[in-house]
Amino acid sequence: MLLATVWFHVLWFLTEPDYVFCEYCNVADRRQTSHSSSYNTNGFPNGNSCNAVDGKPSQVYDDGTCVHTALETDPWWRVDLGNTYTVDHINISVRSDNPGYKHYKKFSNVSITVDDNYCADYSGPPEFSTIHKPITLTCASGAIGRHLKMIRQVPNDNFQFCEVKVFAILPSCGDPLEDWMCGSLCYNASAKTNTCPETTATVNSGNTGTAGSGDCMCPCSSIGTSVLMNVTKDELLEQLLKIIDDIKIDPDQTSLAKSKFTCAEDNRPSAQAIGSMGVIALIGVVTIIVLMDLDRYIRGIKQVKKLFVKLRKMAFGKKKN
Structure with missing residues (x-):
């Protein structure tokens, strides 16, 4: 009985011509x-x-x-x-x-x-x-x-x-049936878009007015173009790519790159003298280190020579007369 009642209401819902969704x-x-x-x-x-x-x-x-x-x-x-x-x-x-x-x-x-x-x-x-x-x-x-x-x-x-x-x-x-304007929002009822009124709008007294009446403030009216909601996807993408291109960093224009271009060789005698003295000082230090260990190097060479002699005797034996 319950199932029959449910099906009756379903069929009524589907066939009733005067029924509307609200x-x-x-x-x-x-x-x-x-x-x-x-x-x-x-x-x-x-x-x-x-x-x-x-x-x-x-x-x-x-x-x-x-x-x-x-x-x-x-x-x-x-x-x-x-x-x-x-x-x-x-x-x-x-x-x-x-x-x-x-x-x-x-x-x-x-x-x-x-x-x-x-x-x-x-x-x-x-x-x-x-x-x-x-x-x-x-x-x-x-x-x-x-x-x-x-x-x-x-x-x-x-x-x-x-x-x-x-x-x-x-x-x-x-959708709303009348033009409407509030602050920077300007609704055009016929186009169903947020466009700016043609007339120059002024600061209102607190009440809304119809678009173009001039009793509300619409900053976008001064440039005579649609607000962002009227921009197509392609136009928005174009604007976005332009912004990305504008903010792209040129490697040749960075501070580091520019400093390389502005640096010049220092040809002053004092700078050249400092460079030469530095090389001479470095050679002197290396020479002193080598001289301090020269005796050790000589002893090492003699030991290596003796080692080679022993290895030769082991490999080839004593030389016959």
């Missing part, structure tokens, strides 16, 4: 974002809202991938999902750099809504031992909408985190 899709990927304020360093805005949906996994603020607001009451962050979705759950990555400053604790007392519909609350802060893993929050049923918003309910503090992924159950996960 998967969790990150519907916040490279979407338009905003936040209540941007942290400034020497007049330069950092911690922009778009950093949370750039797809970069780094949890280090100096890598330019984290959100950071100014000190304020109830700082907030929002993402436009581009369509209406039923949000299933959310993953949030917090800062893991400089743990002594406890930046990871700046994600606490957070309330999350989807088009003003309640999704979840997070009291936090996370435990230090867990900061390298994303915080997963499951939305309440009825969290349906286009705009997801996170508010940190504090009287005078900032809001910090690095990456936000908003998951909805869809038949398939597609």
Whole structure:
């Protein structure tokens, strides 16, 4: 009976025309974002809202991938999902750099809504031992909408985190439908490539804009070429070979080789005299050593001569008269 039930479900699975595979899709990927304020360093805005949906996994603020607001009451962050979705759950990555400053604790007392519909609350802060893993929050049923918003309910503090992924159950996960720009990342939706906008971009106020709008910073736009992700394998190999050729060491250009070329014969009389005196001194030392042992050498020669005489007598006998 159990086997028959299993086969029934297998056959239904294979023949049911309305059945589709569904998967969790990150519907916040490279979407338009905003936040209540941007942290400034020497007049330069950092911690922009778009950093949370750039797809970069780094949890280090100096890598330019984290959100950071100014000190304020109830700082907030929002993402436009581009369509209406039923949000299933959310993953949030917090800062893991400089743990002594406890930046990871700046994600606490957070309330999350989807088009003003309640999704979840997070009291936090996370435990230090867990900061390298994303915080997963499951939305309440009825969290349906286009705009997801996170508010940190504090009287005078900032809001910090690095990456936000908003998951909805869809038949398939597609690419972002709109152009998007954040920092040096410039996504072209029609080409599905990270290319630079044609217009000169400027430093933004903390919010993302569409490519070419000029309200974000894209350093690559100044040279008018695609970023590395658009380079083909052949082009990348060509560039790599060029770099290898540039850094190749020429044996004739090393310091040792050059020193050989720059060395010249020393023809000074003093240098020549020193050389001659050295040879004479060496010959004198050898002569003295030979003279000291000359008597020994003579005795040795006489003994060798006597030995040869004995060997000759043994071999040929005494000479007959």
